[in-house]
Amino acid sequence: MILTESPVKPLPTHLKTVAEFEQWEREYGHDGSYEFVRGRIIEKKDVKQNEFFLIRFLTRLFAKTAAYExxxxLTPEMDSYVDSVRKRRPDLAYFTLEQIEDTRTGNRQKTRFAIEILSDSESYQDVLEKVQDYFDAGAELVWYVIPEHKKITVYTSPDFSQAYKGSELISAAPVLPDFQFRVDELFA
Incomplete structure (x- = not known):
């Protein structure tokens, strides 16, 4: 018996809302994960092994916070809804217990704190668009981890950011005041 690969179906371009996109996902299921932004379906690349240690460090550190208790x-690749036409999937997203419990009723949740790891395929425009989307949804803090430069850019609004590197202390305050570390510890 000869096995042949089935052709990859192109992603639809006619969908306008997150609800339409999620209906399409339920009906036609595709491998992988996606973000949906104003009619565009954006494929999320799988976490690379060299990014896994970053996620591990951050989630294990989070497990020592009062919020975790x-x-x-702080969960990887969880949907974070912006509005009816935008849904993002941060590399790590913070959700309170109340938000998690509220998902049982079908309510869509928005992260207050998103962490993204810059990928090779992301442009500066992509970064700015994601940051804007998170803040449009009510986020208070967005971190962009830049492994190649061993630094983290912290956004406290779509228009204000500060880069941290080396032995500088980074904190997720005011969202998570006890979630802090020296940047070089993340890249050790």
Missing amino acids: RGDE
Whole structure:
């Protein structure tokens, strides 16, 4: 028996809302994960092994916070809804226990704190668009981890950012005041 690969179906271009996109996903299922932004379906690349240690460091550090003790989560690749036409999937997203419990009722949640790891395929425009989307959804903090330069850019608004590197202390305050570390510890 000769096995042949089935042709990859092109992604639809006629979908206008997150609800339409999620209906399409349920009906036609595609491998991988996607973001949906104003009619565009954006494929999310899988986490690379060289990024895994970053995610591991951050999630294990989060497990030492008061928020974790309350039942909150810092979780990878979880949907974060912006509005009816935008849904993002941050590399790591913070959700409170109340938000997690509210998902049982079908309510769509928005992260207050998103962490993204810059990928080779992302342009500066992509970064700015994601940051804007998170803040449009009500985020208070966005971190962009830049492994190649061993630094983290912290956004406290779409228009204000500060880069941290080396032995500088980074903190997720005011969202998570006890979630802090020296940047070089992340890249050790």
